[in-house]
Amino acid sequence: MNLPVKVAVAKDQLRRMHCEFNPLSRCDGSVMYSQGASVVISAVLGPVEVKSQNLSIDGSYLECNYRPKAGLPQVKERLREAAIKDILDLTVLSEAYPRSKMSIQVQELEDRGSMDACAVNSACLAMLIGGLPLKCSFAAVHCIIDEQGDYVLDPDHSETAHQRASFTFAFDSMEGNLLLIQTKGAFKIEQFNDIECLCRSASQEIFKFYRSQIAKFHGASQDIKANHESMETI
Template identity: 35%
Template sequence: MAAAAAAEEDGDGDGCCLRPFSCEQGLLSRPDGSAAFVQGETSVLAGLYGPGEVKGSRELPDQAALEVLLRPKVGLPGVAERSREQLIRRTCEAVLLGALHPRTAVTLVLQVLSDAGSLLSCCLNAACLGLLDAGLPLASLFCGVTCALRPDGRLLLDPTARQEQEARAVLTFAIDSADSRVLAATAKGSCSAEELQQCLAAAQRAAAAIFRFYRDSLRRKYSKW
């Protein structure tokens, strides 16, 4: 991988941290942009096609039509993949300056290579780097952060698959780089309003580390030219 980052403390005193992550852009030749993102043992490959010709009734007169396709490691996409596709699409639409490319189509294909927990946040991170590699105009960057609440109330960042299974609640936030605004969120399980705010605050702090990794990764990529 072109760049890697060690896990960082989230600063809340609970010992929560991000797993090591790495990325590589421009892996694929056919898409207009591509990126692989790895978080711990979870990895996702993103391919970005467009802006290009719109087929059928998908054409939008004032902006680009965005389609997101999430392919599992094995088998066909199911309900879980469709739900994640919608959240990723909403997140991308919130930052993509689609009005600059009206009557065109943009397709984002995400291939799950391995799922060892925090899959949705890994997909979001791969999607952002794929958009960047394609050179599409963005209002800001975004990243995904997953939090898990253990039965004892302890907060875990970037949980593994086993930690997600044992958790009382699992929350994933899509956060933008401009002002740490939440672009989209999803939750499974139950938590109090106070716990929700604690998870959000931890996710926003973790997002700052991911955005630093984005910048360092891009700096290293373009410094080779």
């Protein structure tokens, strides 16, 4: 009888997440998001007027741009940009604003590992805080298999230096459907299935983080509004 392959999990916890809402003023919504030492800032604008060549009567045109920390975007950045746009194409309720454009700009500030997932999560928070219509929120998780065959969830830069295989999954918040799968390296199907389950479980922690941070933001906004109203009555 063939027994399932068992692999010890070296690290099954996400790095500490942190976000700051609306650090930029000249956009409809922005967020500075970090996982561990990896930091990215995302900004959204829209719906706004769209050029005639991109106009659609069925829905809005979605523009997505990813910028590295320094220099011009290379192949790696273009692939990351395409992955973010693919997820947004699946989750944005574009028919809510036909004949218009929605734009998201993602700027890498510090890459210390798992930047693909960090950029996707930043984009989701920016869409939420900017009030752009989504069918559901989404979360991405990165995991690797190291040289010892252990699973390392949300690895930092040093942990990815000697990886045997890497995986990035993105899930929606409604049904847990897969929105993105990126793999690299050699692995067994049992390892793929194990890591998908590990990442799916970790995505729930990210959704929980989203909810808590959005609730804090709107709670603070309500407190500021109440203070202004009370001052006006004095």
